[in-house]
Amino acid sequence: MSATFEAVVVGGGIVGLATARALLVDRPTASVLLLEKEQHLASHQSGRNSGVIHSGLYYRPGSAKAALVARGRVLLEEFCERHGIAREYCGKVVVATSVPELARLSRLDELAQAHGLPTRRLDGEELREIEPHAAGIAALHLPGTGIVDYGTVANRLADEIRHLGGEIHLGQRVERVATKGGVVEVTAGDHLWRTTHVVNCAGLHADRVARLSGPVDVRITPFRGEYYELRPEARSLVRGLIYPVPDPAFPFLGVHFTRSIHGGVHAGPNAVLALSREGYSWRDVSLRDIAEMAGDPGLRRLARRYWRTGTGEVWRSLSRRAFARALRRLVPDITINDLVPAAAGVRAQALRPDGTLVEDFEFAGDDSVTHVLNAPSPAATASLAIGERIAARVPR
Ligand SMILES: Cc1cc2nc3c(=O)[nH]c(=O)nc-3n(C[C@H](O)[C@H](O)[C@H](O)COP(=O)(O)OP(=O)(O)OC[C@H]3O[C@@H](n4cnc5c(N)ncnc54)[C@H](O)[C@@H]3O)c2cc1C
Structure with missing residues (x-):
């Protein structure tokens, strides 16, 4: 089978979907195809x-994360309003x-x-x-932070893509990307x-996927977040979202409490190196992924x-008691019996060969290909703005 499209998007996550939609909105007569390897x-x-x-x-002022999360929030709210998607600014x-955390809170x-x-600075009372039920001697309140189900947002984006004439093909794992005389061939x-x-x-x-069309200097490192x-x-111990002051020596936010739009309350995520790119438990092991990680000088650094910190995270992953202890710093009334294991997620975090984690969103490419090389949190919040930015990069 062979067909020609003005743009092919690889990946049916929220960033790929937002990008395909933005391309169709930006150029209504364009033919756009999105390929996703999974069945959903x-x-x-x-x-x-x-x-x-x-x-x-x-996020650092002036960074892509700061700019795109600000714009993305506005676009997300409009999108949810238009589609009647439940969200709550709790x-x-x-x-x-x-x-010692007070100075960091002030910063x-x-x-x-x-x-x-x-924001509002709060004392303990x-x-x-x-x-x-929160412990704490001081806090920063951000009333504008909210909750939504990004899976629902993704599926409504897919509806819009189809409505705008775009195509979505599931179960198609892209294995080859080859450019010949200005035409790119994509094979699955x-x-x-x-x-x-x-x-x-x-x-x-x-x-x-980027290496299919040329070298890139980052490697995705999978960090599992368990909940x-x-x-x-x-559940009544938590009304909204309760976060610790992040440890500047650690690239993730630390375990926290988040109320879900469906009514539950999640505790987590921690951050442990996954033994497979899509490794949602310690049992998910990929020899290819482990061999790559073992040979990665960036990861060794x-x-x-x-x-x-990594050892502490692994310990909290293996011991529910240790996880509960970390949570009790924020809400002392939580006991180990209050916690039921929930589904984990894996963060795609780009790592440079010198061992630095790529902090900002990172996009790269040329006239025939654009790569989203680093889109960890808050990329779901920012997704619609990321889509807009990428659509503007794609030559007409
Ligand atoms: C534990 C956790 C908590 C988070 N919490 C938040 C939060 O509260 N708020 C927030 O804003 N962000 C949060 N994030 C970040 C957010 O979820 C991600 O930044 C965002 O979902 C990234 O979307 P994506 O489309 O880039 O990636 P993905 O959703 O991973 O989609 C990529 C898609 O590409 C497909 N694919 C891969 N290879 C191929 C191939 N060869 N061919 C075809 N398809 C392929 C995959 O199957 C996948 O569906 C969190 C992330 C994690 C893991």
Whole structure:
């Protein structure tokens, strides 16, 4: 089979879907095809996350993350309104539980001001008016942080793509991308499509799909985030979103509590190196992925820097008691019996050969291909803005 499209998007997660939709909105007569290797859209990161509509607190002013999360929030709200998608701006508190954290909380407050985010600094008593069971000597309240089901958003994006004349083919794993005289051939199994531009939104496989058409200097490192769900009797311990002050020595936010739009409360995610790109438990092991990681000088450098924190994360992964202890710093009334294991997610985090984690969103490419090489959190919040930005990069 061979057909020609003006753009082919690889990856049916929220970023690929938002990109395909933005291309169709931007150029209504264009033919756009989206290829997804799974039988369902949003099977990986986009369907396995915390569901938080981030405010954009943590990102460096001037970064792509800061700009795209701000624009993405606005577009997401419009999109949800148009499709009647449930979302709730329940607010978030970032809680300082010790004196050394107070200075870090103040720096976060300054960052929030720099981003123009509405915030309120709270003392312990004011914190407990918002979250009666939270421990903490001070907190930062971000009332604009919300929750949504990104899997639902992804599926409504797919509806719009089809409505706008785009095609979505499931069960198609892209294995070859070859450019010949301005035409790009994309192959999955026995199927071949021709296009003038490929957009690679392959998430946990973005570096591999990128290497099909040329070298890239980053490698995706899969960090699993494990969650517990609170038993229904314990849900009243959490009203909205309760986060710790992030540890500057650690690239992730630390375990926290998130209320889900479906009514439950999740605790987590932690961050452990997954033994497979789509490794949702310790039993999911890929020898290819392990061999690649073992040979990756960047990962060895990263491991040397973070071995202590990493060991703590592994311990919390193996011991529910240790996980509960970490959670009790934020909500002391939580007990181990309140926690039920829930589905995990795996973050696609790009790593450079020198061992630095790519901090910002990263896009690369040329006239015939665009790669989304790093789109971790808050890329679900920012997805519609990322789609807009990529559509603007694709030559007409
Ligand atoms: C635990 C966790 C919690 C998070 N919490 C939040 C949050 O609260 N708020 C927020 O904004 N963000 C959050 N994120 C981040 C957010 O989920 C991701 O940034 C976002 O979903 C990335 O979307 P994506 O489309 O790039 O990737 P994905 O959703 O992973 O989609 C990539 C798709 O590409 C497909 N694919 C891969 N290779 C091929 C191939 N060769 N051929 C065809 N298809 C291919 C995959 O099957 C997959 O469906 C979280 C992420 C995780 C893991």
